[in-house]
Amino acid sequence: MAIIAAGTPVPPITLKREDGADFTQEDLKGRTTVLVFYPFAFSPVCTDQLQVYEELGSELAGQNAVMYAVSTDASFSQIAFREKLGVTIEQLSDFEPKGEASKALGAYFEPAGMTNRALVVVNADGIVAWSHLADSPGELPGVDKVREGLAAVAG
Amino acid sequence: MSDPSAPGSSGPHVRGPEGAPLVVLFGDVTCVRCQQAYLALGDAPLRLQWRHFVLRARGPQPRAIATALEAAARQDAFWPLLDRAMAQPARLEDPDLWRIAADLGLDVDRFRADRRDERTDAAIGADLSAALTLGATGTPALLVDGTIDHGVPDAAWIAALLD
Numbered sequence: 001m002a003i004i005a006a007g008t009p010v011p012p013i014t015l016k017r018e019d020g021a022d023f024t025q026e027d028l029k030g031r032t033t034v035l036v037f038y039p040f041a042f043s044p045v046c047t048d049q050l051q052v053y054e055e056l057g058s059e060l061a062g063q064n065a066v067m068y069a070v071s072t073d074a075s076f077s078q079i080a081f082r083e084k085l086g087v088t089i090e091q092l093s094d095f096e097p098k099g100e101a102s103k104a105l106g107a108y109f110e111p112a113g114m115t116n117r118a119l120v121v122v123n124a125d126g127i128v129a130w131s132h133l134a135d136s137p138g139e140l141p142g143v144d145k146v147r148e149g150l151a152a153v154a155g
Numbered sequence: 156m157s158d159p160s161a162p163g164s165s166g167p168h169v170r171g172p173e174g175a176p177l178v179v180l181f182g183d184v185t186c187v188r189c190q191q192a193y194l195a196l197g198d199a200p201l202r203l204q205w206r207h208f209v210l211r212a213r214g215p216q217p218r219a220i221a222t223a224l225e226a227a228a229r230q231d232a233f234w235p236l237l238d239r240a241m242a243q244p245a246r247l248e249d250p251d252l253w254r255i256a257a258d259l260g261l262d263v264d265r266f267r268a269d270r271r272d273e274r275t276d277a278a279i280g281a282d283l284s285a286a287l288t289l290g291a292t293g294t295p296a297l298l299v300d301g302t303i304d305h306g307v308p309d310a311a312w313i314a315a316l317l318d
Binding site for chain 1 (some may be wrong): 210235288
């Protein structure tokens with residue numbers, strides 16, 4: 001499955017926010033959004049990734065950007081995971097129907113039935129500005145990749 | 156990285172035989188995998204550089220230990236303090252760090268003041284920025300010849316480096 005390409009408007013999607021409210025493509029508008037897809041809450045590799053991205057807090061704010069982490073875990077697991085990590089990055093759940101939003105964006109890893117390791121940066125008009133799919137779910141994109149995505153919005 | 160030529164700078168923290176392959180370990184003393192990596196690399200005939208990879212999500216302690224290391228470096232005791240810290244990673248609250256500093260014969264008042272110094276802050280911040288820019292995605296991050304790798308180096312990894 002190919003990751004959604006730059007220049008493509010984000011199709012209709014529905015994810016669950018931590019408070020249970022819907023998060024749709026309309027919520028992507030008005031500022032830059034960085035969607036971080038990670039395979040599973042509590043998997044060791046994801047743990048480090050979000051703690052490292054947490055360091056981007058002020059950099060994101062300075063660029064009118066907000067970051068969300070997306071997985072197919074239920075919100076309760078995601079919230080426990082976020083609290084354990086000590087991070088503030090809001091979690092979006094793609095639990096039911098499982099992986100539907102991730103599939104729509106090409107960020108789903110069919111063989112394992114989980115979200116793939118991917119980054120999608122969406123501009124304030126709801127159009128994908130940049131995307132990245134890791135060669136394998138075990139390969140983590142660093143902050144340098146997030147910055148590359150933010151630069152694509154600015155440029 | 157702090158500029159080693161700057162007045163009073165503790166410079167890069169490097170040890171090991173001149174001419175040996177250099178591994179830069181971006182680490183956090185409280186991270187178990189960093190402790191393991193430190194042991195594995197310390198036993199090998201490599202040149203090892205330590206840089207701080209202190210993530211705020213992990214709470215105040217990693218940073219507190221990093222400030223102690225920087226302050227020890229100003230009294231030429233970076234590696235002795237790091238070795239001691241690695242030997243007792245579960246007991247590294249401030250009083251433990253003061254005790255270690257005293258045991259190592261450091262001027263503890265100066266050690267305590269240097270931990271709060273802005274240059275200490277700057278050195279830790281510079282290491283973090285470098286790690287992020289290099290694409291490090293977790294601890295430990297190992298930099299060899301401009302390439303970042305992650306995890307605890309095993310015997311094969313070290314052998315390949317020495318080859």
